[in-house]
Structures are given as C-alpha cells and as structure tokens.
Amino acid sequence: MATADIAVDQAAYFDWLCRLGDNCLVLGHRVSEWCGHSPVLEEDIALANTALDLIGQTQLWLGLAGEVEGKGRTADKLAYLRDAAQFRNVLLVERPNGDFGQTLMRQFLFDAWHMELLRALQKSSDPRVAEIAAKAAKEVAYHLERLADLVIRLGDGTEESRARMQKALNVLWPYTGELFMADAVDQAVVAAGIAPAPESLKAAWDRTVAEVMAEATLSLPEGTFQHRGGKAGRHTEALGFILADMQFLQRAYPGGTW
C-alpha cells in the first residue's frame, strides 16, 4: 500500500514512527544492559527475551519510518546514524536502570501504555501499522502480564521489596505523563486515522496501574509534575551516553559490512 493513500503530512508521520521505534530501541538497550547481571537465571532469560522483542519491534517501526520518509534510510541507518536531538523516544525509556526494582517498574509502566497503544493501532488506517501492531501486541501482552505479576509479588513481598518498589514508582512517576501528551505530530496522525489520540489511552492505563498497585500494596504518587521533551528530541543527559556506546562501530567504521 502506498503511503500516498493516507492523507497525512509525511514528515509528521515519519516523526511519529520514529517515536514508536525509538521507544523500543532505547528501552531494549537499557534492558539489555542487565544481560548476565540479573538477580536470578530466570530473569536473565526473561530480560534477554524482552530486549529481543523490543529490538525486533524497532526493526519494524524504524523500517516503516524509513519507507515513509522515502530517502533510502533503513532501520539501521536511523538507529545508528542519528544523534540524540533526532531521537524521539519518551524520557521514561532512557532512565538509568537503577536497581532491579526500578527496571521492572519502568517496564511495567511502559508496557501498560504500550499494550493500550498497540491494541488501538491494530485498527489503524494504515494496514502496515496495523500489521506491526498485531505482531507486537502478542509479545507485549506477555511482557505486561509477567511484569504486573512481578510488581504485585515484590510490592506485597518483604518490607524491603515493598520499599524498593514504592521508591521505583515514585522516581519514575514524573516520567509517565509524557506518554499521554499530544503535540502537532500526534494530531496529524490522529487526524489521518493512523493512531489513537495519546490522551485517549490514559483512562485504561490509569485503571491497569491502579489495579496492579493496589494489589501490590503500593501507593500512587500524588505529585502532578511531569517531565516532557523526549518526543520532541529534548532528552535527558542519559541518552547521549547510550548512543555513544550503541553507535560506536557504525560511527567508527563507516562503510563496514557487518
């Protein structure tokens, strides 16, 4: 299907697809930092698997982004040859891993949103989007189920595990709001029927989070301040260091074949 069939500003569409791809890429990177360092072998396996799913989704989203852009940039070129200001991921996914509890909480908060988004995207006016979303939704449904379960068990575990999970929730909370903030890029893809309005996902996310936190005996933070910027390319200081590692080989050996 030619992109031309859908009436949407191509630059906005490209930008929006980069947001999807970059979220997966950067979160996948963070999760992969745990390889071989997690608290128990089953988690080593699960985290490698999560990262793998996210990198697979990155390939699909950034691949489509390159196609929509139409300048011959592949998923690899987009992943490896843009600097931080061109990245469009939300700030949440670039937060440092912290302790294992923060890594799990970040994943849960993201997955709960990701699931709602992918569910809605399966009805996208662009069948290529709907197709990727359908594939990713299966993976993310599993992530979400696993993470909700872990958050509940650790929240309602020992004093220490509860305290760590509560702290994780508190420090990450101000990075969740950006998931639901709309800007001109969002409005363009919403108007074209490609994507749901970001704020339309909030009620379901709130419900999932509230239910899981209640069962986990954790309290939802009361602060209303929310960071933003990632979707527009204004990141935290962490992203530059992520990219320095991620892109080293492509930057240092231009023209290499890997």
Next chain:
Amino acid sequence: MATADIAVDQAAYFDWLCRLGDNCLVLGHRVSEWCGHSPVLEEDIALANTALDLIGQTQLWLGLAGEVEGKGRTADKLAYLRDAAQFRNVLLVERPNGDFGQTLMRQFLFDAWHMELLRALQKSSDPRVAEIAAKAAKEVAYHLERLADLVIRLGDGTEESRARMQKALNVLWPYTGELFMADAVDQAVVAAGIAPAPESLKAAWDRTVAEVMAEATLSLPEGTFQHRGGKAGRHTEALGFILADMQFLQRAYPGGTW
C-alpha cells in the same frame, strides 16, 4: 632537531611515544570522571587539575608521536581516531575508578613510576623528549607528593579507610608489573638512548612504594601474577567504553571544526 639524527626504528619510536601519550590520555579521562563527584571540594579541584596536567602532557607526547610518524596525524587525530587495539597505554590506567581510594591508589602507583620515568627522560638523546619530560616532571612531582601524603593519611586513618586503601592496593597490584616489562619497542628506544630500560626504574619505584606503604601501615601484596597487554594493544574490556564516549563527537561529525 630532525628525527633522522637519532638512529631508531621510526615505527617503534612512534609506538613508544603513543604509550606515553595514551597513558596520560586514558588516566586523564578516568580522573576527569570524578569532576563534581569527589568527597570534598578540595579534591574536586585537585582532580580537575591532575586531569588537566595529564591532558596537557597527552598533547605534547601525541603531538611528538605524530611528528615522528610523519603522516600528518596530529595529537587530536591520534587521540580521537584510533580504536582500542591501536591504543598503547598500560592496563593500570584504564582500570575503573572504583571507590575514591582506588582512584587515589591508582594515581599514586602510576605517579611513582611516572616520576622515575620522567626523571630519566630528561637525559634522553632526543632533546624534544627531554624538554617534554622536564615540563611534565614538575607537574608529576607535585602529583606524587600529594598522593603519597593522601595514601599515608588514609592508610593510617580509620579502620575503614585503612581497609579500603589496602583493598585498593591489592586489586591494583597485578596491574603494576606491566610498567616494568620490556619488549622490542622498548629495546629499540633504549638502544637509541631515547629512554631508560623499563626494568631499570623498578628499584626506585619499589623503594618509593615500600616507604609510603610502610608509613601508611599497609602491606605490600605477595602475589606475583601480573597482567600485561596494554603496551601491545591488548586491553581490558574497559577501554572500548572509554573510547566510545571520548571519541563520540569526532566519530559522529567527521569534518567538524571545534
């Protein structure tokens, strides 16, 4: 003075100068990681100053290396456009900072060697080497004095500070031997009267270290195993990550003017 006046294999001479420069560059990088994070303001100042001296020395040694090589590579090109396998620093300087005690101990062990080396290099057959050494020796004499004093005070401080300094000495000890191991590159510059034999610096280093550790109430480790490889370009896994950060801008923006 033309290099041709000194009978030495130019490739070996270049390699040896890179060792000097890379030691300063990599250690300067490690030290600079502390900026703003040290235990007390005076140390923030002292560490920034140490890193500054080391980067200044890097410019001189790598500048001369580029001159000797004669292929138009500047100090910056050598610092920013070689990958790990081309770096020639000893493994000691790329060791992670660890706690502040390990950072100080690494600096002391290095400075004690560096001082002996620079003292001898002032009699180099190459006046350019002698000149750089004379300048650097002044700076390093100050570093060494400061570090010896700190090691003594922390060794002979609290139980905890002694334990940390002893641990620092133990973990770094197996990385000191490489400073005194000679290879064909060393033999070439020694034969040309450019540099002292690495092993000839050992007795004085041993003496300095033994005296300071005795006053610091620390015990010299008994293990004889010593790592090696850095001088030949076989590094630890740490160096690649150092270079990914250090070289990011030059790699990502070839042709930029900074």
Next chain:
Amino acid sequence: MSEQERVFQDRIDRGEKIEPKEWMPEGYRKTLIRQIGQHAHSEIVGQLPEGNWITRAPTLERKAILLAKVQDEAGHGLYLYSAAETLGVSRDELLALLHNGKMKYSSIFNYPTLNWADIGTVGWLVDGAAIMNQVQLQKTSYGPYSRAMIRICKEESFHQRQGYDILLKMCLQGTHEQKEMAQDALNRFWYPSLMMFGPSDKDSVHSAQSMQWKIKINTNDELRQKFVDQTVPQAEYLGLTIPDPNLKWNEAKGGYDFSEPDWNEFFDVINGNGPCNVERMEARVTAWEDGAWFREGLMAHAKKQDARRAAARVAAE
C-alpha cells in the same frame, strides 16, 4: 531603627566596607549567608552540567579548557564558602542545608547539557548572566564578599569568552549540523538565562532591603535589560536567532524590548520540578555520603598526628 543600626547604615551609605568582626544587624548577616551560600552551592552544583561533557570534549584543547573551567568553579566555591565562614557558618553546615533541601542553588543548573554547543552556550549566556550579577557585587558592602567577587569576576569573564569562542568555531567555521546544535542550545538556554536575574523587581521579595544594605546594587530588571542588550548583537554575529518573536530594538529606551520568561516555569524549577533537580541533588548527596570515609580517615589521621606530637613533646620534656 536603633542607634547602632543607624551608625551601620551610615557607614554603608558612605561606601565603607563592613568587616567580619564588626557589628552588623542579624538580618544583614542572614541575608548575606543566604546569598553567599547559595552562590557557593551554585558553583559546586554548576560543575555537574559542564562536567557531563568533559569525557566527550571534541578536542584535547577543548577538554583542557573545560577541565580548567570546572576547576575554577570549584575554586570559586571555595572562596565563597570561606567568605560565608567569616559570618559564623561553617562549610559543612551550609552543605547540610543544601543536602536537605533547605538551601538552593541557581536554578539554571537544573537544565541538562545535551550537546557540545551547550558547553559554549553555558559559557556565553550563563556565565554572561552571572558576571552581570557579579560585577555589581564587587561593590557590595561586605568586605570578604566584595573581595571574593573581584577575584571571581576576573576568571568568569575569561570563561565567558571561551564559551563564546566554542560557538564562534561551530557557527562560523563548522558544518550545518554544528550550527544546528548551537541554535538548539540557544533555544533551550535563552529563557532560563533571563531567569537567572530573578523575578521582576515588583515581585522580588528581598530586593529593597538588600539594596539599602548594598548587598545588591542593581535591580533584577536593570541587569536583565543590560544582559539582553549585550547578548543580542553577539547572537547576531553568530548568525543565531534568539527564540523570541517579540525581540525588537526600542530606540526610545535605547535597549531591546523582549519577552518575559515563563515565571511559572521559574518557580516550578525552584520548587524541585526542573529537568535535572533530582539528578543534581542525588549526585551531590551521593558524592558527600560516599566520601564520608575519606573525610573521616583524614580527620582520624590528623588526630593521631596531634597525639603523637603531644606524646613526643612530653617525652622530650
């Protein structure tokens, strides 16, 4: 006003410097401690956003210059804590107040440094604004503070020139991408820099009394205007656009008209909700806590040495 207070104010009005051991009103002392302490904290927290790029500086020379600058900042912190100590408060007390959130540092350092041009921009705008504040403080009434400011101002203007030089290179000799970085940095730092002079005079709490005591010489708005007037032509020379559609030369007032920064954001960031507030405080508190063993080790050694010297004296007698 008591007799003592009147004599004090007369001395200030005559342009005399107040020195540490002389009598001063409690309010004067407290205001100075707050102001000098906050300034000292700003210097040490200010190491963090710039330190963030030391390991990634693009040339050895730039790395050396940045190291020297961060070193100077720590040095300024040292002078300022010393000046505050002459008012009867120790550095450790001030740091404890910083760490528990009861004292502030300049909010500008709650913004991240995201590309190398930020390092140039921090030098150009942030140091530029700081100097604008500090130049007037060279004439402040409290002697140790005034002398610290004279020393600091000299180094700061050096830093500002170095920052501007980074941008000169990137904008006039650099690639298109480098110039984009510079514009991006200016877009992000412009309004936060204007905020550095504090809220408009009409909303500023402490201003009137501080000016009477000559703890402060110019008003916030005067300094902000001066800063804008100085900065706009510099931006033009770089070929960069100030992110303010309302910016316009006003012939009548002999200065630029410009948009106010978003003061809600200002108070939000002061109250902890800036991009990096949590990280900055965490970095400082972690440095302090992780370094406890180091400080204790040195103190224990000093005590041992004292005891040894005392014992040696006794033995010698």
Next chain:
Amino acid sequence: MSEQERVFQDRIDRGEKIEPKEWMPEGYRKTLIRQIGQHAHSEIVGQLPEGNWITRAPTLERKAILLAKVQDEAGHGLYLYSAAETLGVSRDELLALLHNGKMKYSSIFNYPTLNWADIGTVGWLVDGAAIMNQVQLQKTSYGPYSRAMIRICKEESFHQRQGYDILLKMCLQGTHEQKEMAQDALNRFWYPSLMMFGPSDKDSVHSAQSMQWKIKINTNDELRQKFVDQTVPQAEYLGLTIPDPNLKWNEAKGGYDFSEPDWNEFFDVINGNGPCNVERMEARVTAWEDGAWFREGLMAHAKKQDARRAAARVAAE
C-alpha cells in the same frame, strides 16, 4: 569392585542410561555433579563476555541474534542446573560453590572480548569446541545429562554458524580494518580454544574413570585433533592465518600437526590469574548479592499467598 558396582558397570557397558532414582556409586555422582555444575556455571559466566557487546552490536539484526544467543545460554544453564538437581544438589548450593571459588567454570570466559570480531570468533571457535565436547556427551551414561546435551547441541551448532557468519561478513565483504579485527580475534582466541579440551590425556586426572563410566566418551587429545582438523579449512576460507607456525597437514595421520597451547597459562588462568577472572566473579557475585532482596521478596510473597489460601480454606470449612 562390589557386586552392586559390577552390576552398575555392566549396565553402562551395555549402553543403558542411568536414571536419577537408581543406585549409583558415590564417585559417579560426585564426578557428574562436578562436571554438570561446571558446565552450568560456564553457561552463566559465558553470558558476560558476549553480553559485553550487546549494547554495541553494529546492526539491529546482529543485536537481536546476540540477544537470542545469550538468552539461549542462560537457558542452557537452566537445563544443566536441573540435570544436576536430579543428583541431589540444588542450584543455590552449586551457585554458592561457584561464588566462594570452590567450583570452576570454563576458563575460556576469563578472556576478554575486545572487538566485534571476538563475538564472531567466540561463536566459531568457543562454541565450536564446546560442541565437539558436547556431541560426545549426548551419548553419556547419565540420562538427564544426556538429554540436556541433545537439546543444547542443537542450539549450539546454530550459534556456531551465526558466529562464523559474522566473520564471513567481516572477512569477505568487510573493509581492511574489519579483517584486521578478525585476525586479531583469532590470534587471541586460538590457543585458549585449544585449551578448552583440557590437558593432554597423559596429564588428565579424571579421564580414565570418567571414560569407563561413559561420563566422557572421547579423550581430550582426540577431541582437540578433531577440532583443529575441522577449523583450519574454515580459517583458510576466511583468509585468516592460524597463529601457529608449526601448523601443517600430516598426510600419514590424516590430520594436522599443531603446537600445544601454553599449559602453564592454562593452569595459571584456572588458578585465578587470567585477564578477567576477578571481573567475572565480581560480576556474578554482585549480581547475586544485589539481587537478594528480589529473591527474598518473591519467596515472602509465595509464603503469604500460601497462608492466605490456607486461611481461606479454613474459613470455608
């Protein structure tokens, strides 16, 4: 040999599999625990050198393949700990022995991965040598171990092909620099890979009894020879040079003559003096200790749930 032992040996000689609940000599059990445990530990420590390049993999596809591989390795660890558990030793007990240095892991993982070609080379040589060992172990006499090996071998040969594919790309389609990386990797990994088969049969302590029990099928030297014979043509195809001047085809024996690895280095590395021994153990012990709260949290929750279910049952009665 007791009657029971003779019956046992007869079963093995007939090619029967020994199953968990059946009688077995203490030495057989101990040898198996040591061997399976060491193998399991190798899988989990083996995550580290490869994990070291996941964040720097040069393409998304290579990153995905490497993630899948490291995931498989952790999975192999899981099968093997389960196989060991059938012999009456728990995973936690085995991990405690690893962490306190009383059990080993394959020494190859004490070598660092220094460039991307190392990831290819680890797949090609290290997995290649591992498969050579493991293929024979599919026929091992202990049932659960044999079955774990069958499963593992399938995945490992997949990994080996993927590793070789990295090198094919770098050597046959890559730049001069990339081929240099590959040669550098081969230079560093060749002898450590030969060491993976253990010392020469004449110096190998446990070999004879292990072979009688069919815990081991081929001798170290047989396997090493097979490995060299398989690998040399593969290196030639890549255009790489095996770092052994004595390497030569021997028509008479139908295999290559080659230099022995430096066995002093082998024993040195086993005894803790390899390039990465300290880092590897530190990484594993830190992961374990930092994760204690996580494991305890999950256990506490499981207990609470049990108690709740029990209470619900009582209430329902």
